[in-house]
Amino acid sequence: MKTKFMLLIALILLMGCASREREEGVAPGSTSKADEAVAKAEAIMASAGIALSFDELGSVSDLNEMLPDPLEIAxxxxxxxxxxVASLYEALDELGDVTVPASPAPALEVRPSKSDLAMLHLHLAYLYVLEAVRRLMLVRGDMYTISFPEEPVTETLEVYRFELSxxxxxxxxxLEEDPxxxxxxxxxxxxxxxRQAIxxxxxxxxxxxxxxxxxxxLGxxxxxxxxxxxxxxxxxLYHLEKALGYAVGIAPALEEAFQEFKRTVQENFSYKLLEDARRWGFIVEEETLPEELRRRG
Structure with missing residues (x-):
């Protein structure tokens, strides 16, 4: 499963605008403004040590090797x-992939490549996860931590996990035992x-x-x-779903691998924390719950 996932990401990114060498002129299916926005985001991420290494994605055997440690994220x-994030949205806006609710899509003179769009959404999902981890880690104290398994014992992908001390x-x-x-x-x-970080x-x-x-x-x-x-x-999760949709169009045979990556971000981190928070007194507007959690009741 991990090998399939890495091959999928390598395929998306090696075909995309971020991985190809930027020669003179504008890449096919892109615009100069979109290319400049992506280049700016790449430079910022690289300078901070959080850039995804496109050359290594096809060969690493463990997802954890390319994700930053929570202590580094903090x-x-x-x-x-x-x-x-702002630069990547600028690129998406330029390529006509609307991410602002109720905003009309602009008229385009080019047809954006699905590989570019998949790459942009994948990176945005990655940055959103990092920002969630960053906010949680800054105030964790001795109450909780964000675990980051260095040597997973299963064949499934592993990312971050919220854990009480x-x-x-x-x-x-x-408290659970007290009626x-x-x-x-x-x-x-x-x-x-x-509470604010959660x-x-x-x-x-x-x-x-x-x-x-x-x-x-109670104060x-x-x-x-x-x-x-x-x-x-x-x-x-929105950006992972969008990335998945574009990626399947590029390489349908690798849909299972991408689904596995989405599943671990969704189930092991996002949904688990959400369900715990609801049990701890955080109130969620029911109509905004992910459909899967609404079905679970």
Whole structure:
């Protein structure tokens, strides 16, 4: 499975505008403005040490070898991810792939390549995940961590995972065993900053509408996400779905491998954190839940 995934990504990126050598003139299916925007994002990511290595993607045997360690992500300047995201959206806008809800698609003089569009959406999903991890790591304290398996023991892909510390896990276990426990008892275990990071991370990962209802008697203020939607227009799962759609058109035989990557980001990180947060007192507008979670009830 891992080999198939790496071959798929290598195929997408080696065919795409980010991996080909930039010669004089504009690449077929692109524009000078789109090429410049992608080049700017690449340069920012490379300078921060978070660029995906296109030359190595076809040969690495482990996804973890190309994803940054959470401790390294926590050291990133806020502007690195924001400016990279803004540049990639500039490229998508130029190529007519609308990511702003209710915005009309511009008239185009070129037909964008599916490989370029798949690459752009894949990178945006990657950056959204990094931003979610960055916000969570900055305020983690001794309450939780973002695990990053260095040597997975299974054949399935592994990425980041939100995990309570052993001490917090024990406190939560006692709360679960107490019949008088309310969701606010869980919320009280987190600091205001930690609750904010969880709200923001879930918006970045899944796009749900989520908030915390105030309980003045317990000293819990109302909180809502603080994600700048003028920068982060969508969410990681949206961009993974878009990348998957374009990638299947390029290499249908490798759909299974791409689905596996999407599944691990979706199930092991995004959905697990979302379901835990709902159990801990974070309120999610039901109509914004991913369809799969609505079916689960």
């Amino acid at each position: 050291q990133l300047e806020k502007s690195v991810i924001e400016e990279s 052993p001490e917090a896990e024990e406190r939560f276990k006692r 008088t426990t309310t969701p606010y008892d869980y919320l009280k275990q987190f600091t205001i900053a930690q 709200l923001d991370a879930l918006v970045l990962l899944t796009g749900v509408e989520i908030y915390i209802e105030a309980n003045p008697a 819990i203020p109302a909180q809502r996400p603080q994600v700048d939607r003028s920068i982060f227009r969508r969410d990681a």
